[in-house]
Amino acid sequence: MSLEALLEAADRRRTWLAVYDDEPSDLAERFETRNVTVEHRTLPPTADEGFVVIRDEEGFRGAVSIATLEEFLSPPIRRPWDLELLPPAYRAIYDLLDDTLFGSLNRRQLLATARELENLAYRTGRGTLRVGFQSLSAFRAQEEVYRRLADDTDLDIHVYVSPEAPVEDASGWPVTVHTEPADAVGRYWFLVFDGGGDDERTFALVAEQRGPDSFYGFWTYDPEIVHRAFEALD
Amino acid sequence: MNEDDSAADSVEEGESSGRCGSTVSPSADDLYAALARHPRRRVLSYLLQQPTATVDELADLLVGWEAAASDRAMGPDERTRVLLELVHVHLPHLDDADLVVYDAEADADAEATANEVRLRPIDEQVREAIGFALELDEAVESTGSG
Numbered sequence: 213m214s215l216e217a218l219l220e221a222a223d224r225r226r227t228w229l230a231v232y233d234d235e236p237s238d239l240a241e242r243f244e245t246r247n248v249t250v251e252h253r254t255l256p257p258t259a260d261e262g263f264v265v266i267r268d269e270e271g272f273r274g275a276v277s278i279a280t281l282e283e284f285l286s287p288p289i290r291r292p293w294d295l296e297l298l299p300p301a302y303r304a305i306y307d308l309l310d311d312t313l314f315g316s317l318n319r320r321q322l323l324a325t326a327r328e329l330e331n332l333a334y335r336t337g338r339g340t341l342r343v344g345f346q347s348l349s350a351f352r353a354q355e356e357v358y359r360r361l362a363d364d365t366d367l368d369i370h371v372y373v374s375p376e377a378p379v380e381d382a383s384g385w386p387v388t389v390h391t392e393p394a395d396a397v398g399r400y401w402f403l404v405f406d407g408g409g410d411d412e413r414t415f416a417l418v419a420e421q422r423g424p425d426s427f428y429g430f431w432t433y434d435p436e437i438v439h440r441a442f443e444a445l446d
Numbered sequence: 447m448n449e450d451d452s453a454a455d456s457v458e459e460g461e462s463s464g465r466c467g468s469t470v471s472p473s474a475d476d477l478y479a480a481l482a483r484h485p486r487r488r489v490l491s492y493l494l495q496q497p498t499a500t501v502d503e504l505a506d507l508l509v510g511w512e513a514a515a516s517d518r519a520m521g522p523d524e525r526t527r528v529l530l531e532l533v534h535v536h537l538p539h540l541d542d543a544d545l546v547v548y549d550a551e552a553d554a555d556a557e558a559t560a561n562e563v564r565l566r567p568i569d570e571q572v573r574e575a576i577g578f579a580l581e582l583d584e585a586v587e588s589t590g591s592g
Contacts, residue, residue: 232510256491258580263510274521275506277514304519 213440215400215418221437222313222418222430223247226269233262233278242285247313266308274308276301284309287324292331292357293364303328310433316426322401322419325431329403329415330361337365339408342445344372344397346421362386372445374398396445401427404441416441471569472543480543481579485528486536490545491580493565494573501537501559505529529559537563 213221227248231237232255240250255262262278284305288298295303306328317325333341343358345351351358351371362369363386375391391397400420407413416438419429432438472480480486485508492507493499499507509528513520540563541548547564568576 230506230510232507254495256488256495258488258491258584259511259514260584261514263514265506265510272506272509272522272525274519275510275513275525276519277517279514280517280519299517301513301517301519304521308519 213444215396215402215420215441215444218416218418218437218440218444219313219420219429222311222432225311225313227273227309227312228267230265230267231262231278232259232264237262237278239264239278239281243314247315268311274304276305276308280305284324285321287321289320289323290327292327292334292361295327295331306431307433310431311437313428313430315428316423317419317429318425318427322417322427322429325417326401326403329405329417329431330357332413332415333367333405334361334365336367336405336408336410336413338367339410339413340368340370340406342370342372342402342404342442344400344402344445346374346398346401348373350401358387372397372402393445401429402441402445404438404445406438406442407435411435414438469569469572470544470566471572472545476543477545477572477575480540480545481576483536483539484583485531486540487576487580487583489532489536489540489563490565490576493546493563494576497565498562501529501533501561501563504537504563505532505559508532533559 225247229239229243229248229250230253231239231250232253234255234257236252243250263275264278264281265275266273280299280301283299283302287302290298306325333339341361343351345354351373358369358371361367369387370390371387372390372392374397375394396402400418402419403415403417405413405415407415414435415431415433417429417431418441419427422428481490488508488511489504492504505525505528509520509525512518512524512528537546537548540546545566545568547566549561
C-alpha cells in the first residue's frame with residue numbers, strides 16, 4: 213500500500229467535535245477537513261470557559277478546554293526531550309486526534325506533531341525510525357535534533373530526501389540517507405517508527421504538501437497502519 | 447420530601463406541590479440538598495437554558511465542564527464515572543426534589559442514555575434561589591478556588 217493509499221484510507225474515518233461556547237466559534241473553519249464535523253452547543257453562563265467534546269465512530273474520545281484545543285492550532289515548539297515542560301492537557305490532544313485526517317495542517321502544527329512522535333521514539337530508545345523531510349534543507353533545519361536522537365539512543369534512523377537535492381558526504385552523519393522510493397520522498401512529510409518491537413509504541417505521521425504552508429495528513433498509533441506505512445517505504 | 451403529589455407526572459395540567467398553580471416548589475431542605483453538589487448545579491444551569499436534554503448530553507456537558515474547570519484532558523474512563531454518578535446519584539436526587547422529571551427505571555438499561563431529562567416548571571422564587579447558587583459558583587470559579 214502506498215502512502216497515497218494510506219491517506220485515502222484515512223479519509224474514510226469520521227470525527228465529531230462539539231464546541232461548547234457562549235459565542236459561535238471559528239473552530240469549524242480552522243479544522244478545515246471534511247472528515248471532522250464541528251457542532252456548536254450553548255455553554256451555560258456560569259461556566260468559566262468553553263470546552264470541546266471529541267467523538268469518533270467508536271464513541272466518546274475525550275474532552276478538553278477550548279484554550280487547550282487552540283494551543284494545538286498554534287502550538288509551542290520545543291525540543292523532543294523537553295516536552296515534559298508542556299501542559300499535560302495540551303499533550304493529551306495528540307492522543308485524542310490521532311487517526312483524524314486534517315485537510316490543512318500548517319508547518320508549525322506538523323512540526324509540533326512530529327516533536328510529540330520524536331519524543332516517543334526518544335524515550336523508547338531503540339527501533340527503526342524512518343523520516344521523510346521532503347528536502348535536504350528541511351532536514352538540515354532539524355539536523356541538530358536528529359543528531360542528538362542518534363547520539364543519545366540506539367535508534368536506527370533513516371532519513372529520506374529528494375534525489376534532486378545535493379547530497380553532501382553523508383558518512384559523518386549518524387543516520388542512513390535514502391533517496392528512494394521516488395514517489396514518497398519530496399511529496400510527503402513522514403515519520404514512521406516500529407516501536408522498538410513494542411506495538412504500544414509505534415506511530416506514523418503521513419502528510420502530503422498541498423500548498424505553500426498546507427499539509428494534508430494524519431498521525432496514528434495503530435500498529436497495523438504503521439506496518440503498512442513501513443511497507444510503503446520499502 | 448414534598449407532600450404526596452400523586453399527579454407529579456402531569457405538572458402541565460396544573461398539579462403541583464407548591465403554592466402557585468402550575469409550578470413546582472420543593473421544600474427548602476430538599477432544594478438546598480439538591481444544590482449541594484456542583485454536578486447537580488451544572489445540570490440545572492444547562493436545563494435552565496434549554497429545559498430538556500438526554501442523559502448522554504448531560505454526561506458530555508459534565509465531563510467537558512470538568513475538563514475546562516480543572517484544565518485537564520478527560521477520557522472515556524472519566525466519562526463513564528461521570529455517567530454513572532449522573533444516572534445513579536444526581537438525576538435521581540434532582541427527580542426526588544421535584545426539579546426534573548427523570549425516569550430512572552427506563553434508564554437501568556445501559557443503552558438507554560438517550561432518555562430525556564426534563565426540567566419541571568419552576569416557581570420563580572426557586573429559580574432565583576438556584577440562580578443565586580449558580581452566581582456564587584461563577585464567582586468562586588473565577589477566583590480559582592472552585
